[in-house]
Amino acid sequence: MSLTEERVEAPVHHFDPDSAWRVHPLVALRDESFGALAYHYGTRRLLFLKSPTLVDLVSSLDRYASATAAMEAIVPAPERPRYCRALARLAASEVIDAR
Amino acid sequence: MPAERVPLRRQFTRGLDAPICLTWELTYACNLACVHCLSSSGRRDPGELKPAEARHVIDELAGMKVFYVNIGGGEPMLRPDFFDLVGYAIDRKVGVKFSTNGTRMTAEKARRLSEMDYVDVQVSIDGALASTNDAVRGEGSFAAARAAMDHLAAANFGRFKISVVVTRHNATQLDAFAGMAESYGAQLRLTRFRPSGRGADTWGELHPTADQQRMLYRWLRDHPEVLTGDSFFHLSALGEPLDGLNLCGAGRVVCLIDPVGDVYACPFVIDREFLAGNVRDRGGFAGVWRHSDLFASLREPQSAGACATCGSYDACQGGCMAAKFFTGLPLDGPDPECVFGHGAEALAARPAGVIPPPALGHSKVDARGMPVPVPTPVRFRSPVRV
Numbered sequence: 115m116s117l118t119e120e121r122v123e124a125p126v127h128h129f130d131p132d133s134a135w136r137v138h139p140l141v142a143l144r145d146e147s148f149g150a151l152a153y154h155y156g157t158r159r160l161l162f163l164k165s166p167t168l169v170d171l172v173s174s175l176d177r178y179a180s181a182t183a184a185m186e187a188i189v190p191a192p193e194r195p196r197y198c199r200a201l202a203r204l205a206a207s208e209v210i211d212a213r
Numbered sequence: 214m215p216a217e218r219v220p221l222r223r224q225f226t227r228g229l230d231a232p233i234c235l236t237w238e239l240t241y242a243c244n245l246a247c248v249h250c251l252s253s254s255g256r257r258d259p260g261e262l263k264p265a266e267a268r269h270v271i272d273e274l275a276g277m278k279v280f281y282v283n284i285g286g287g288e289p290m291l292r293p294d295f296f297d298l299v300g301y302a303i304d305r306k307v308g309v310k311f312s313t314n315g316t317r318m319t320a321e322k323a324r325r326l327s328e329m330d331y332v333d334v335q336v337s338i339d340g341a342l343a344s345t346n347d348a349v350r351g352e353g354s355f356a357a358a359r360a361a362m363d364h365l366a367a368a369n370f371g372r373f374k375i376s377v378v379v380t381r382h383n384a385t386q387l388d389a390f391a392g393m394a395e396s397y398g399a400q401l402r403l404t405r406f407r408p409s410g411r412g413a414d415t416w417g418e419l420h421p422t423a424d425q426q427r428m429l430y431r432w433l434r435d436h437p438e439v440l441t442g443d444s445f446f447h448l449s450a451l452g453e454p455l456d457g458l459n460l461c462g463a464g465r466v467v468c469l470i471d472p473v474g475d476v477y478a479c480p481f482v483i484d485r486e487f488l489a490g491n492v493r494d495r496g497g498f499a500g501v502w503r504h505s506d507l508f509a510s511l512r513e514p515q516s517a518g519a520c521a522t523c524g525s526y527d528a529c530q531g532g533c534m535a536a537k538f539f540t541g542l543p544l545d546g547p548d549p550e551c552v553f554g555h556g557a558e559a560l561a562a563r564p565a566g567v568i569p570p571p572a573l574g575h576s577k578v579d580a581r582g583m584p585v586p587v588p589t590p591v592r593f594r595s596p597v598r599v
Contacts (some may be wrong), residue, residue: 142306144231144278148224150434151233153332156307160233160280162221 129202131185136176136213145169153210161209167193168200175210222458228465231277232502236480237270237470239295239583240287241575244549245314246585247339247350249378249419251481252471253410253574254287255585260473264281264294266493270470271302273498281308281331285480287472287575296325303331308516312376315361323364335374337404337546338362341389345382349419366397374440376402381418384425387432391439401435402440405447408539409481410574416540422495423557426550427451447532447548450525461534464489464511468502476501478511481535484569518545523553532556541567 137143140156148171149163152172171188178184181201189197204210230327242257243250262270274282282302287309289295299309308331315336319364326332336358340346343355350358367375383390387403394401408416421429430448433439433455443457464487468531470476474492477483489508490501502508518533531537532548540549543564547555575584 142278142280144280146224146229148221151280153308155306157282157331158308164221166237 129181129198129205130197130212131181133181133203134175134179134213135181135184135201135205135210137172138208138211141209143169143173152204154208157208158205161204161207168197171197171201172204172210178212200201222460225458225462225466225496226460226512226514228508230503231279231499232468233462234281234283235274235468235470236283238285238287238472238480239267239298240292240294240472242291243287243314244291244316245288245351245354246577247411248415249339249349249380249410249412250576251407251408251409251412251482252285252287253576255577256575257287257291258473258575260417262472262492264297264476264479265293266296266474268301270474270492271298271305271307272497273492274302274307276412277363277499277502279307280449281310281417281511284309285310287509288313288314288317292522294356296322299329303329304333308581310335313361316354318361318364318512319365320364323361323368323370327365327368333374334365334370335376336365337376337378338390338393339378339380340383343394345386348382349380351575352439360402362399363395366399372398372400374400374402376404379403379405379421379429380406381421381425384421384429386437387429391436400438401436402427402439403445404442405444405478405533407533407535409482409535410483411576413539413568423552423554424551426552430552434438444533447529447536447550448553450551452527454528455598459528460530463534464505464508468508470498475499476505478507478534481533482538485539486538516545518539518543519559520545520547523547523555541570578586 141152141154144151149165150169152161152163163172167189171184174188175181175184185194185197215356240257241254241262243254246255264321275562290313302309310333312335323352326334338346339349340355346355377390392399406412406420417418427447430451433441433445437456445455446459449455450460468476468478469480470492473485476489477488480488489505494500496504517526517531520526532551534544536549537544540560542559547559549556549560579585
């Protein structure tokens with residue numbers, strides 16, 4: 115059955131952690147025990163956010179001046195490179211976009 | 214790792230509080246009589262959900278944050294309130310993907326659909342040639358589907374989908390289907406033929422051969438842009454997994470709501486054995502999803518049974534529950550189309566009487582209550598390569 119069937123070629127996207135980001139206005143998040151489901155109503159793409167911290171981070175982006183500032187507030191220092199890469203992937207699939 | 218592409222199979226097999234998506238057959242009424250119809254559609258059921266009941270289901274789905282619903286039938290466009298329900302759903306952020314045979318897709322309706330956000334259309338066609346298609350879907354159905362595609366393209370609908378059930382006779386036409394999709398700027402979607410509904414009667418003649426299955430696997434690996442609804446995960450035993458979660462989501466992350474509100478584990482198991490409840494029950498759809506005994510049992514760890522000793526069980530998960538059930542094979546054993554031939558052996562060794570009796574379902578009947586003949590695949594000549 116249909117789960118991840120929507121495959122849209124993600125545009126090549128430069129992720130700048132020092133600029134301001136937000137959840138894309140066409141994306142809905144649904145909390146789950148493992149993190150959240152994210153659905154993009156524009157690309158029709160379903161993605162999985164595989165940690166509650168990532169869900170916190172993504173949902174909080176619009177309250178910080180930059181993704182870096184959000185990570186400093188939410189993610190333990192040693193984990194930040196990993197989360198930065200995750201944000202870059204989410205930017206590439208348009209789950210988050212620059213504001 | 215907080216990435217998004219790592220399989221979440223384990224969490225998903227235990228079930229979620231709400232389905233990720235579900236199929237909703239809006240009506241059993243259909244103006245075609247395809248020989249492989251998974252829901253044995255034809256006659257409208259007098260107990261069909263009333264418009265207000267259907268809207269209540271949508272309210273529930275919106276409350277559960279179900280992002281989208283796959284609408285089918287029967288032919289969903291035959292429901293008089295079809296556009297009302299689609300509009301009601303998308304207003305509540307429940308996206309709609311609907312399947313149609315295309316017969317009711319006029320230029321005006323195509324324009325109307327192209328103005329709606331969050332609506333995807335998939336037009337069913339089962340042959341790249343009219344002869345291949347019409348032998349399965351009925352005379353004139355190829356022309357009707359192509360006309361619907363022309364209307365959608367003319368209305369600038371965008372990337373609609375062309376939906377093909379892979380059979381023995383169209384498995385040689387995959388490149389032609391891809392070409393058809395490209396010519397419309399559409400997306401090709403291939404799904405697996407299951408022996409469900411009237412498909413139980415035709416599966417033996419129509420399901421792809423073992424060689425075709427291997428060819429299909431390679432073709433899908435070479436064409437990752439082709440959608441499959443995760444339906445070919447049994448082929449993942451051939452090597453690198455196909456795209457998708459590669460699991461049976463029945464009752465765990467997907468389910469079916471049928472036209473009378475019955476909730477089944479998946480669209481391919483319309484049988485009492487897999488009936489979880491009804492949306493008209495006291496707890497509504499959410500109550501069925503969260504508390505039905507059937508779904509609870511599907512969310513328990515499943516036995517690999519006879520497949521436990523096969524090194525590929527992790528890859529194929531024993532295949533499709535519906536395919537096993539309707540061919541009379543044990544659910545904890547190989548899929549009838551197991552790529553290593555274990556299913557073919559099991560089919561050959563079936564004791565008499567294990568195949569569930571074919572349900573008449575909602576197939577059209579004559580004045581004596583006998584099923585109206587549907588086109589038989591017997592008149593096929595050898596498959597044509599196009």
